[in-house]
Amino acid sequence: MIKRPLAFIVPLLLAGCSMAPDYQRPAAPIPANYVVNTNEIAKETGWKDVFTDPALQQLIDLALKNNRDQRIAVLNVEAYRAQYQIQRAAEFPTLTADGYQSRQRIPTAYSGAAPKISSTDSATVGISAYELDLFGRVKSLKDKALETYLAQEETQRSTQLTIIANVASAYLTLLADQDLFRLAGETAKSYEQSYQLTDQRYQAGISSSLELSQSRSNLESVRANLAQYRRQVAIDRNALQLLLGTNIPSGLSTGLPDQDLMLLTPLGAGIPSTLLTRRPDILAAEHALKASNANIGAARAAFFPTLSLTASAGSMSSSLSSLFNGNSGTWAFQPNISLPIFDFGSRSAQLDAAKVAKQIEVATYEKAIQTAFKEVSDGLVAQDGYREQLQAQQALVDANKTYYQLAQSRYEKGVDSYLTLLDAQRSLFSAEQGLVSTRLALLSNRVGLFKALGGGWQSKM
Numbered sequence: 001m002i003k004r005p006l007a008f009i010v011p012l013l014l015a016g017c018s019m020a021p022d023y024q025r026p027a028a029p030i031p032a033n034y035v036v037n038t039n040e041i042a043k044e045t046g047w048k049d050v051f052t053d054p055a056l057q058q059l060i061d062l063a064l065k066n067n068r069d070q071r072i073a074v075l076n077v078e079a080y081r082a083q084y085q086i087q088r089a090a091e092f093p094t095l096t097a098d099g100y101q102s103r104q105r106i107p108t109a110y111s112g113a114a115p116k117i118s119s120t121d122s123a124t125v126g127i128s129a130y131e132l133d134l135f136g137r138v139k140s141l142k143d144k145a146l147e148t149y150l151a152q153e154e155t156q157r158s159t160q161l162t163i164i165a166n167v168a169s170a171y172l173t174l175l176a177d178q179d180l181f182r183l184a185g186e187t188a189k190s191y192e193q194s195y196q197l198t199d200q201r202y203q204a205g206i207s208s209s210l211e212l213s214q215s216r217s218n219l220e221s222v223r224a225n226l227a228q229y230r231r232q233v234a235i236d237r238n239a240l241q242l243l244l245g246t247n248i249p250s251g252l253s254t255g256l257p258d259q260d261l262m263l264l265t266p267l268g269a270g271i272p273s274t275l276l277t278r279r280p281d282i283l284a285a286e287h288a289l290k291a292s293n294a295n296i297g298a299a300r301a302a303f304f305p306t307l308s309l310t311a312s313a314g315s316m317s318s319s320l321s322s323l324f325n326g327n328s329g330t331w332a333f334q335p336n337i338s339l340p341i342f343d344f345g346s347r348s349a350q351l352d353a354a355k356v357a358k359q360i361e362v363a364t365y366e367k368a369i370q371t372a373f374k375e376v377s378d379g380l381v382a383q384d385g386y387r388e389q390l391q392a393q394q395a396l397v398d399a400n401k402t403y404y405q406l407a408q409s410r411y412e413k414g415v416d417s418y419l420t421l422l423d424a425q426r427s428l429f430s431a432e433q434g435l436v437s438t439r440l441a442l443l444s445n446r447v448g449l450f451k452a453l454g455g456g457w458q459s460k461m
Contacts, residue, residue: 018136020143020297023290028277029366030373047164050265050450055252056171059244063167064160066245073159080145080152087145090138093130093309099123126312126332135304140297147294151287157455158280165451167243168264169444172256174236176440179255180433181229187429188226191219194408194425198418211418218422222429256439264446279372279454285365292358299351303340310334372452379449386442393431393438400428 048057064070102120133139198215201207241248277283313331340347407424410416 017134018139018143018297019300020136020140020294023293025286026289026362026366028369030369047450047455050446051164051168052265053253056168058249059171059240059252060164060167062244062246062249063163067163067243068245069159070163070245073156077149077152077156080149084142084145084149087142090131091133091142093127095125095127097123097125098312098314120316122314122316122330124312124314124330126310126314128310129308129336130310132307132309134307135301137298137301137306140294140301143294144291144298147287147291151284151291154280154284154287158284161280161451161455163243164455165447167240168447168450170236170240170243171252172440172443172447174233174240175253175256176436177229177232177236179436181226181233182255183429183432183436184222184226184229187425187432188219188222191215191222191425194421195219197412206414207418214418214422218425256436256443264443264450277369279368279452282365282368282372282454285361285368289358289361289365292354292361296351296354296358299347299354302347302350305340306338308336308338310336372454375452376449379445379452382445383442383449386438386445390435390438390442393435397428397431397435400424400431404428 047060051057051060099122101122102118104118105115106118107115131138195212195215195218198207198212202209202212237248277286311331311333313329315325315328316330404421404424404427407416407421411418411421
């Protein structure tokens, strides 16, 4: 008759009740959809579906294996997992087994007789200071540790996403600077030929010293650009190697491909903003919010009594040989209750601090969503803008090539002055530089959009 009530009472004592507020996800403080000019819907993708260049995929794989920031992030997750396991273990009693032996010689002066040796042997099994979680304090602390661990997992995923995007950006920058270096080299050769032609015309008395000086100035200017891009390419390689955490493999491209789709697959628009909850930084912010919510439960439970239990059972004897005889059994039962009475407002202040911390996490969560919405909106808008700009920049390069060819022909025939040719050379070089920069900006925008979307549309990469 007694066992049946105990079957309900014991689980109740072990589980307790939670005093944490019911969690409700705050409403997203953003519009329901992005404002874009197309209804195309992005399909679920991972980073390999977006970064289609085999060399770039190889670089990203190397970085994910060797990048030190990635290693630190993974180890941080392991540390927080261990902290959660420690807190989770506090929900259950810790069973210990102890053995004890004592031998003591008592002299005649104290025993009143001949000296004697006193022996005590004991073996016990028991639990020590196990808190019965009647008001959910331990459970709330366990929930807080769990949410903190999950937040760290999302932070690690965010680090991984950042590394992928940074490697892609560094690779694209290297290719673009290699293009600019090659362009400067080709332009320098053209300017060298133009200078030699002008010098010949000057020696023949056809060109003036002013034209020769202008041609020399043009040549030295592009040589300075050549040295600048050579230095920048070396710096880009160093930056990429740091991200990889190992040596850069051989066989990489030497410039951006003619078709940008060979590197990155365009990401579509028309994506509902509610899917931003897949971004790891937003998920981490929500887990931090849930941890603060659980912390309120622990702060509330601190106002109520704490009941802990110490108990043991075993054997005790004056000799080891009789330690486990039938009459050597011993037990101890020591319940302890701690009732808070007056603490000068300390617990009230801790509860207030927990509530304020939750409000801060709510604001942090909402700000993360707003920031993500802006980043995705900017990326989507910029995609169309960069496509139009790239077409216009290509048309500008084509027009300047025609302008340069005509100017060169007319100068060689003596129809136009060298000033016209000089302007055509500078315009073409500037337009070609702008084309490389625009193509890099288009590809970099796609990298940024990939990151803003949380790594494509897959929740796990």
